[in-house]
Amino acid sequence: MKIRSKSLVFAIGISLLVPAALVSTTAVAATTTLTIDSWRTDDSKIWKEKIIPIYEKANPGVKVVWAPSPSNEYDSALSLRMKSKTAADVVMCRPYGLTKALIKDKHLTPLTGLPGLENFTKQSQQSWADAKGVPFCVPSASVGAGFYYNKNIFKELNLTVPKTQAEFIAVLEKIKKNGKYTPLVATGLAADSWMLDQMGLQLVGPYYWKGDAGGVALDNGTRKVTDPEYVAAFEALASWKPYLPKAFSSVSYSDAEQLFILGRAAIAAEGSWSVKEMAPPGSNVGVFGAPVAKAGDKPYVQVLADHGFGINAASPNQAAAKKLLTWFTTKEFAQIYANNLPGFFPLSKDKITIDNKTAQAWLNLRDGAIVNAPIGMDKMNTGTPNWFSVTTNLLNVMMTTKMTGKQAAAELQKSLESWYPPQKKK
Numbered sequence: 279m280k281i282r283s284k285s286l287v288f289a290i291g292i293s294l295l296v297p298a299a300l301v302s303t304t305a306v307a308a309t310t311t312l313t314i315d316s317w318r319t320d321d322s323k324i325w326k327e328k329i330i331p332i333y334e335k336a337n338p339g340v341k342v343v344w345a346p347s348p349s350n351e352y353d354s355a356l357s358l359r360m361k362s363k364t365a366a367d368v369v370m371c372r373p374y375g376l377t378k379a380l381i382k383d384k385h386l387t388p389l390t391g392l393p394g395l396e397n398f399t400k401q402s403q404q405s406w407a408d409a410k411g412v413p414f415c416v417p418s419a420s421v422g423a424g425f426y427y428n429k430n431i432f433k434e435l436n437l438t439v440p441k442t443q444a445e446f447i448a449v450l451e452k453i454k455k456n457g458k459y460t461p462l463v464a465t466g467l468a469a470d471s472w473m474l475d476q477m478g479l480q481l482v483g484p485y486y487w488k489g490d491a492g493g494v495a496l497d498n499g500t501r502k503v504t505d506p507e508y509v510a511a512f513e514a515l516a517s518w519k520p521y522l523p524k525a526f527s528s529v530s531y532s533d534a535e536q537l538f539i540l541g542r543a544a545i546a547a548e549g550s551w552s553v554k555e556m557a558p559p560g561s562n563v564g565v566f567g568a569p570v571a572k573a574g575d576k577p578y579v580q581v582l583a584d585h586g587f588g589i590n591a592a593s594p595n596q597a598a599a600k601k602l603l604t605w606f607t608t609k610e611f612a613q614i615y616a617n618n619l620p621g622f623f624p625l626s627k628d629k630i631t632i633d634n635k636t637a638q639a640w641l642n643l644r645d646g647a648i649v650n651a652p653i654g655m656d657k658m659n660t661g662t663p664n665w666f667s668v669t670t671n672l673l674n675v676m677m678t679t680k681m682t683g684k685q686a687a688a689e690l691q692k693s694l695e696s697w698y699p700p701q702k703k704k
Contacts, residue, residue: 394607
């Protein structure tokens with residue numbers, strides 16, 4: 279008892295002799311600050327009020343700062359900051375292009391062996407891995423493409439959700455004949471033509487080119503875009519043309535959304551990320567995936583990798599950053615993320631449920647379906663002119679002129695043969 283008392287007095291005495299500046303320095307050094315760079319400015323409130331407080335509470339020695347940049351500036355700004363070694367500790371990773379460039383220039387820390395990464399398939403890691411499959415970002419969110427439909431209009435016109443391509447066209451034809459509503463909305467504005475690829479060709483195509491296998495065949499040059507299965511995909515998309523809005527070429531992405539939201543269109547080709555806008559509380563809206571090519575086919579569901587998180591190789595806080603990314607692999611994070619960002623879905627193997635019923639309906643489309651990624655976005659997107667730019671331009675022309683699916687496929691093949699070695703004519 280006496281020994282403890284003397285020890286306490288000695289400790290107090292020593293603490294009184296320690297300079298205030300040293301005490302302050304020690305306190306600051308005990309806290310590690312991790313900054314996260316992102317392009318998702320809209321998510322700032324969620325990160326600051328929901329996600330970060332949960333992590334900081336469980337990790338009292340860490341302060342996390344959310345520091346997003348405008349989306350249209352993010353790629354160039356991040357590239358410059360990486361080169362000057364001023365980028366954040368943790369960066370949000372775009373799929374393919376920018377991330378692949380950062381990996382090539384050794385700006386990202388390889389994540390081999392990161393705890394929890396085994397909870398993701400190789401397919402889900404592909405967008406953020408190098409040529410050898412080494413992962414550099416934790417896959418955090420994916421989105422889906424499909425159709426929203428107005429249940430009130432379907433009930434009024436006695437329509438049922440189509441399951442096959444033939445049924446889909448029949449439903450569109452009935453809506454068109456009724457004359458009261460636009461059957462199908464999508465964007466036809468050239469500036470928004472990415473939609474015709476991501477929520478058009480890549481949505482219907484897997485039934486014809488057989489999912490990921492079709493992309494691999496083009497990558498290695500064993501198949502051509504002019505082969506029947508790819509032409510059929512272009513033609514399936516072209517079959518929408520009679521049912522789209524008048525003056526389709528001038529319909530912007532936001533215009534298309536408004537036509538559906540205002541009840542003037544029965545069906546909208548859209549993405550899961552628009553759940554809040556397309557199906558606000560109180561609306562009677564459902565979702566369905568791309569109808570199968572023919573009865574009996576197993577459904578394909580396109581899963582679009584949206585973003586992941588990587589570590590700046592120049593960050594002095596590697597251990598703390600890896601611990602944060604390890605948390606990003608957990609079911610706890612996946613559940614929090616999915617509920618606060620409805621329409622953005624975890625890429626991990628964990629089974630989660632989402633409070634937003636329409637978002638859950640999007641996620642349910644994956645049950646029993648063959649999950650596939652967009653084709654052409656990796657190897658065939660690295661040259662000039664790249665797959666994505668050529669495809670989006672061609673699809674815009676095809677959907678706004680008399681160009682056929684066969685002609686569009688031929689033009690895309692011609693472009694690939696101009697630069698992509700596996701597709702060059704022997």
